[in-house]
Amino acid sequence: MSSRPLISAGVALGIGMGGFVDGIVFHQILQLHNMLSSRLPPTTLVNVEINMFWDGLFHAFTWLMTAAGLALLWRAVRRRDVPLSTWVFVGSLITGWGLFNLVEGLIDHQLLQIHHVYELGNHFLWDMLFLASGVVLILMGLTLIQAAPSTVGTVHPDS
């Protein structure tokens, strides 16, 4: 019995869903930042359009990650040696979301500095909060995975 396939599927889906939260909530609804908003502030139509292109590419990669997660999940649920634990799956989803916040925050906000969570004012504080949310989510997810009783929810749909 191995939980690995379910964990990797959940993490991939969590990364994808975390990316969509970022893109939909921060880029589109709240419009706190865009993909290149530190380098090309969206203050003109041309800059808005350029940012829109890169936001679209970001969403395309997010979609691919979600699709990969679905494929991994499909493979996992078809295997009889993979326990289908809700705790493990939800924990993996949360871990994936946290990983997205941590990795994207480190690379795009800190390393490349192509955008920050909140472009106006003190962006450092917002960036740190974003990274901290990633760490907290990862710890929450791992705790759920480790606390999962291995015999709970392991009934395979075929049985």
Added chain:
Amino acid sequence: MMDLRDLLLLRLPLIFACPVCETTTGRQVREGILNADFPFHFAGAILPFAVLTGIVAAIHFSVPQRIARRRTPAARALDRPGPTPEEPTR
């Protein structure tokens, strides 16, 4: 002011402000994307996902075995066979 006839005939300049449109704004957008900074901007878009894909691959092929071995006492207690009638069969 938006005119319905302009909208139907796709004559509004703003509608043509896209990377593939042959307008002044469209050309500026295209030049703003396909320039010397393209590799850097592309790296910014793809690099996090490349790293995350590597993490998912690492989890899929090895890492979680160590996580699974580090189980909490509560989880181990639930693993022990108890007086319940029978466990579900696969």
